[in-house]
Amino acid sequence: MESGSTSETRSAAERVAPAQDGERRRVVITGLGAVSSLGPTVEALWEGLCAGRSGISPIERFDASGLRNATGGEVKELAALRLPPGVDPADLATRFALAAAREAVEDAGLTDRAGAERRGIAFATNFGGASLWERFSTSLMTAPEEADPADLAGYAFLSAAALAAECFGFAGPRATLSLSCSSGGAAIAWGLDTIRLGRADVVLAGGYDMLSLSALAGLSVLRTITAEKLRPFDKKRSGTIFGEGAGMLVLEEREHALARGARIYGEVCGAATNNNAYHVTAPDKRGEGLTQVVRAALADAAVAPEAIDYVNAHATGTKYHDVVETLAIKENLGERAYQVPVSSIKAATAHAMAAAGSLEAIACLLAIRDGVVPPTLNYEEPDPECDLDCVPNEAREARVTCALSISAGIGGNNAALILRRDEP
């Protein structure tokens, strides 16, 4: 492919210092795919978000009665998942990933398998093929002779990306990442750099995870889960509720997308990841890590804080996180923090773990497309420590040109993305 051979002949120095020659390869999003508790498609996700619906309901797939909260953002319409033809993975998380990936690849119109080696994959997951891990380890503990070794192979974190590469003929760079609940953002960040540096022209990037008893049991004893409702930014908030699904985005070098006349949702113009370097589970109450990751993403995008007109917050509804994130937003946006909508979709989708960051990036792009900002649900009582405009309970019309999406997770991992309306 032409763009490939051009970039390959450029020297390393030229490729890694693109800002100076003004020829930095820009990256746009040309395809979206989503599986969430609001439904098995992007349309279902966006329609649910705009209507102010929540996908949180009693968990039906396994016995959740022993957990602190027996509800979750469970995907109910499993039969409606559109898997790529010819694959039938045993693990549900993998099915979410592949169904969302198919929607994204078809949406981008990249089903032709041309230029396969210039198309890469960056998937992220917190728990991999979790259902197979549970089955395999339980068998080894109770009846080793019944353990199916294919379960360990299917659990392996690289499995879904390997299947996707085969299904869609994406034979370029391939990575699987895992950075707890900042995973989805981190996968997009990796795709952005990979395309910028000329290592690929297209990267299918996103996160996926499923609800499992093993993960929920642990998240329950960590006391991150509320016994009642998930209420981001609300004074009565008492914890999060977890969910599942997958969010997939087709990232594409802008000239490559324009040349083939692809529809462009927006540009991903900056990203950053970091770690609080503070504590495994406790939030750094000064918010230093989150503040810095947003600062780094803005710098990477060469976007001024004043340009941000929507913030999609990670806000999980836990006591400290929402305060810390509010601080980080104020620290970066200054007075402007009070003028822009800052919403969290967690009360609608539930906290979809590795899928969260990529589902939220999709929400940002659709907010840019439609001029509608999704609301923060279950909001009743203002908290003076979370005093930004969280778009309570109802979607709002607002022109969005440049959105900031924030993710954070256990281990102190943070990620931030800057998504902008596409302009020449």
Next chain:
Amino acid sequence: MNVVVTGIGAVSAIGSGEAFFEALRQGASGITEVTILDPGESASTLAAEIAEFAVEEYLESAKTYLDRTSAFTLAAGALALRDSGYSVAAGEGLRAGVTMGTAYGCLGTMGAFWEGVLEKGPRLSSSLLFTHSYINTPVSLASIEFNLAGPHGCFCEGAASAGHALAEAATQLALGRADAMLAGGGESLSTYLYRGYAGMGWLSPGEGGSEGMRPFAASRNGCVLGEGAGFLLLEREEAARQRGARPRARLLGVGLGGGLAGGGAAAAMRAALAEAGVTPAEVDALFASAAGMREADAAEAAGLEEVFGGRCVPVVALKAALGETLGASGALAALAAVHALETGLLPGAPNVGESEFSLDLVREPRTATCHYILVNAFDPRGGCVSLLFGRA
């Protein structure tokens, strides 16, 4: 891309720290009968295990609990930082980050946690074990232990994982987002991993023959699993110079390829060479990813043939001595390559047997002047990463 290596640290079955390099000089193998886990009914009984390990010897503060992979990770990270004379005070690490690779992370702790859930019910399960069971726990602990608050990454692409971690670290440095990056990988043996691999037929003796780790050999019949961790401190050259650090080698090029079976091997190697501006003819040695797997080794050999043509480049098969350490393997190979650029030592491949391919496989440790070394980190089911290192 002006990225230098200023420190290396290895924890492995043949030895850790300085002992690792001494063992490479001696041509030692870490493969023995496995003792730290029960292989069950499997026909496989070998592993490259670290039978005795005390993380306290490497760290300044005591830990209440560490998963085996986390312990190896912190130890190797501490060794690399010490080697480079680099340290960061708490709260001052914004320009220093950490990336690592691990294929299965903390499987032993995950199992212990899940066992508790099954026995006692979810309400009484252990929050301590759960916290230490995440696949990204080791890298996050490294960030906390060493105050590395900059760019962060955890790659779980099987045996290519550490290759990705090093590539990502180099990318972050080249883009100016950090001055220093600790990068590497870690993996530990567990009953789950061993029995799963054995059951899949991925462990020697697989379908039959004698058990052993024989990369590229005609008689190869699967891998022998190993464990350990390897870390490298990468720095922007200018930042290293400013603090008076001695560069040990340069990371000149990163190559990312797709599936090993689908041409990813040659694509990754070519991309690394192109990014470095180095021709195949200039490469003095290749550190292969081969682990004795029938198809994967053949795919890597075909990739070598494609990239190097008829040229006989010395091929080091480090896994013959260290076992298949999965997420750690790419980092252990990379730091052995750095050592080779400094000292000329090309490690041997003990007990490897007759090769099926026309390769200049390094059987006994040998000395050769090296200016450029290509390191492969490929996974049989996953992606391919190649890294080109050059002399400082």
